[in-house]
Amino acid sequence: MRIDWGPFGLAGSLQSATSRRCMRSRFAGVWIIAIFFLSASGALAWDEGENFALPYEPPAAEWEPIRDPNRPDARVWKSRQNEKAHFRIEVLRGAGGALAEIRRTLDGPGKASCAGFDTTTVRESSVNGYPRILWRTDCTRADGAKTTLLHLAIRGRDAVYLSMRIWPGGPASEEFETWRERFERAFVCDTRSPAQGCPAGR
Numbered sequence: 001m002r003i004d005w006g007p008f009g010l011a012g013s014l015q016s017a018t019s020r021r022c023m024r025s026r027f028a029g030v031w032i033i034a035i036f037f038l039s040a041s042g043a044l045a046w047d048e049g050e051n052f053a054l055p056y057e058p059p060a061a062e063w064e065p066i067r068d069p070n071r072p073d074a075r076v077w078k079s080r081q082n083e084k085a086h087f088r089i090e091v092l093r094g095a096g097g098a099l100a101e102i103r104r105t106l107d108g109p110g111k112a113s114c115a116g117f118d119t120t121t122v123r124e125s126s127v128n129g130y131p132r133i134l135w136r137t138d139c140t141r142a143d144g145a146k147t148t149l150l151h152l153a154i155r156g157r158d159a160v161y162l163s164m165r166i167w168p169g170g171p172a173s174e175e176f177e178t179w180r181e182r183f184e185r186a187f188v189c190d191t192r193s194p195a196q197g198c199p200a201g202r
Contacts, residue, residue, distance in 0.1 A: 046191050046198040052154075052161045053198075055185040058087055084168040092160040099133045099153050102160055106151060107137060116140035122150075122180060127187045129196045131155045134183055138170070146170045152183040161188055 058065075063077035071090060079085035095102070103119075110117045122134040132154045139147045148170045152163040163186060165179045189198035 046189070048191055050156045050158045050188060050190045051198055052089075052091065052156075053187050053189065054089070054163065054182070056182045063087060082168065084166075086164070086166040088162075088164040088166070090162045092162065093158060095160045099131055099155055099160070102153050102162075103133060103135060103151070110137055110139045114139035115142045123184060127154060128189055130188050134180070136176075148176075150176065150179055150183060152186060154186070154188050156188045157190065157193075161186075 058077045062080055064080055066076050066078050068074050068076050068088075074088060074090040076089075077087045079087075092102075107117075107119050110119075116139070118138045120136045120138075122136055124133045126132060132152070134150070134152050137149045137151065141147075146169055148167045150165040152161075154161045163183055165183075167175075171179070188196075190196045191198055
């Protein structure tokens, strides 16, 4: 099954990024670096090294796991109410460049193909000592169709961690705020680092 990322060409933009860097940055899947959903019941034992912690685990009644054949290592869910609405997590292991470069790469296809395109910074700061950027992109196609993406990127020591929420037609303001709050609570921690260690009891 091929995932339709609309006008943004997400898979292609990530592939172009690695090509431009002459494959010095190797993309690896979320199975290699641990992801924990903080909503899970019970204590979590952190894996050795970097861990990506998210405050939201997609409920099976609302979200269906799918595979992106262009990015087989990513974790992707589609909404059971709207198959073009997606939640996506991907880890770019060893990726070079600043978060601003990652953002430009992901925004590039939309700027090139949308009749109207806006990219807006929601928050740019650090979380647990790691650089983080949260931004929104809005695309209007020539036929008037709209797509909104909420992006999160955190630069760890070993990888760049990405989360994306995709709304065909655009989100209601309350839903957007819910996802913004979820993404702002995400963090990276490292069991090897006293300064950026993982919380006790997880």
